[in-house]
Amino acid sequence: MSKFDEIRHYHDHEVNEVLKQISKHPMIKALMGFTFPNKTEDQWLESLREVKSIQQFQNDFAYHSIQRILEKSSNGLSSSGFEKLDKNTSYLYISNHRDIIMDTSLLNVSLKDHGMIMTASAIGDNLVQKSFLLALAKVNRNFLVRRGLPPRELLESSKLMSEYIRHLLTEENRSVWIAQREGRTKDGNDATHQGVLKMLGMASDEECLMDYFKKIKIVPVSISYEYDPTDALKMPQILAKANNEDYVKDRNEDFINLYSGIIGQKRGIHIHVGDVLDAELDNIKANFDKTNKQMQALTSVIDNSIIKNYRLWPTNYIAYDILNKTNKFKDKYTDQEKQLFERRLELRVNKENQIIVDNFLAMYANPVVNKLKLIENE
Structure with a gap:
């Protein structure tokens, strides 16, 4: 027993058995179906059963899952x-x-x-x-x-x-x-x-x-x-x-x-x-x-x-300008980008609640505020 056992990640020699145990779980099936749409269940299961280390799992499976997530x-x-x-x-x-x-x-x-x-x-x-x-x-x-x-x-x-x-x-x-x-x-x-x-x-x-x-x-x-x-x-x-x-x-x-x-x-x-x-x-x-x-x-x-x-992204500058009722950063975004952001705001929060609206905008605007403060203090 290692003193780190209650918090540590798996050791390589444990990986194969763990993957076999979870391979039939519906969420794992869904993840593998998403990651490898051109493979049958038997094909990815066979590959999963060959994994003998964390590095191999990350290279052959996790890395590809993240790439698919990025694509989508x-x-x-x-x-x-x-x-x-x-x-x-x-x-x-x-x-x-x-x-x-x-x-x-x-x-x-x-x-x-x-x-x-x-x-x-x-x-x-x-x-x-x-x-x-x-x-x-x-x-x-x-x-x-x-x-x-x-x-x-x-x-x-x-x-x-x-x-x-x-x-x-x-x-x-x-x-x-x-x-x-x-x-x-x-x-x-x-x-x-x-x-x-x-x-x-x-x-x-x-x-x-x-x-x-x-x-x-x-x-x-x-x-x-x-x-x-x-x-x-x-x-x-x-x-x-x-x-x-x-x-x-x-x-x-x-x-x-x-x-x-x-x-x-x-x-x-x-x-x-x-x-x-x-x-x-x-x-x-x-x-x-x-x-x-x-x-x-x-x-x-x-x-x-x-x-x-x-x-900083256009969304950060847009939120800053809306929140502060200004056009200070209008050169940082297009009208279309602003319309998309305003549409997102409309769909995702209750616009009748000003506290929520202001906090939603502040979440995007604060990185701009903090960068401005940093520049001022340099």
């Missing part, structure tokens, strides 16, 4: 920054988080296309309550973040996850993806939570945390979608917050969000990987002697990289 629900994926990274080095990718499944899947597609080390990725255990989803996640090299724990258990769980991430990066030379905050961004404001950095630092063997963060090679990642396929689904939670009400999820809400994020229309998608944080960490260490101040400074460095490198 987007105008394609573009990327930048990967050429600056070393193909044989593992990195800790700290990313803004917009979609449950697609964020990590698209990063891994980009890493594979660039011949780089693909990631083990953190996923909340609340998202994989169904047994086939848990199996599919772990066979795709996802490891579990335990949610809803009491304080003492949360501390122990955080330590364990920190040690596992360190183990992956330093002993297995496996890159790791983790979101900059717990849960997806609902309002378009991409901000790193210090709690994530504190968790990562729990496994440090260095006197100064900044030295440890240099060792594990942090790379900020910016991912942006022209259309967020779950935009309207995020509104009830935002409305509850606006009314100072507690928000209680429906039983199947996570699964609906997960499914909608995969199949929903995204149009443009862009991923940028920033520079490895190195000189920035030396600078923080030199200028701040208290750990708390260092963590605040590191949070700002990651946020600034994500915001600076976030690809």
Whole structure:
């Protein structure tokens, strides 16, 4: 028994048996039928039974599934920054988080296309309550973040996850993806939570945390979608917050969000990987002697990289102009693009509720606001 067993992804020797167990599940059949429309069930089943490792599963199945999803629900994926990274080095990718499944899947597609080390990725255990989803996640090299724990258990769980991430990066030379905050961004404001950095630092063997963060090679990642396929689904939670009400999820809400994020229309998608944080960490260490101040400074460095490198789409500028009743960015979009966005707004939210309308627009407009603030402060 490994101490990481309760959270780790599958080992290669477990993969074949797991795939055989889930191969008859209706959702797996549907996924394979979607991915390989020209293959019979017997054909893809035979191929699935030959899989002996996570890498083989990702190369022969998961990669093709994501390509099909991109064909059906987007105008394609573009990327930048990967050429600056070393193909044989593992990195800790700290990313803004917009979609449950697609964020990590698209990063891994980009890493594979660039011949780089693909990631083990953190996923909340609340998202994989169904047994086939848990199996599919772990066979795709996802490891579990335990949610809803009491304080003492949360501390122990955080330590364990920190040690596992360190183990992956330093002993297995496996890159790791983790979101900059717990849960997806609902309002378009991409901000790193210090709690994530504190968790990562729990496994440090260095006197100064900044030295440890240099060792594990942090790379900020910016991912942006022209259309967020779950935009309207995020509104009830935002409305509850606006009314100072507690928000209680429906039983199947996570699964609906997960499914909608995969199949929903995204149009443009862009991923940028920033520079490895190195000189920035030396600078923080030199200028701040208290750990708390260092963590605040590191949070700002990651946020600034994500915001600076976030690809803005016509939808972001349109939402900004509508929300602020201006034509400031009218050169960034066409009349047709504006009409399409207004039509989406009309179809997806109750236009009688101004709070919802404003929050829907703000979700798209805030990346513009944040980039403008960053430019002003430079």
